[in-house]
Amino acid sequence: MLELRRSCEGCGKSLPANAPDAMICSYVCTFCEVCALTLLRNVCPNCGGNFQPRPIRPKAMLAKHPASEDRHDIHIDEASHARFFERYRSKPPGER
Numbered sequence: 001m002l003e004l005r006r007s008c009e010g011c012g013k014s015l016p017a018n019a020p021d022a023m024i025c026s027y028v029c030t031f032c033e034v035c036a037l038t039l040l041r042n043v044c045p046n047c048g049g050n051f052q053p054r055p056i057r058p059k060a061m062l063a064k065h066p067a068s069e070d071r072h073d074i075h076i077d078e079a080s081h082a083r084f085f086e087r088y089r090s091k092p093p094g095e096r
Contacts (some may be wrong), residue, residue, distance in 0.1 A: 022033075
């Protein structure tokens, strides 16, 4: 089951379970749309994958399987991500 993380790992913005601007990679790293598409340029700083909008869990299922209570570190090493981005910038997500 998809882990619903409550905040952006880049800027700390609150991302409740129904947030339309929550973006995830295939490892469920969670960023707001602004961080994912501008600062990170659609390259996850943890795995090199791309981002997709996080699905919204229906209310009935959210009551049964709530969002995660865990908070994740808020940190992007911009110099490290720049090097990571250079490695993937010309490769489409399916070829990374």
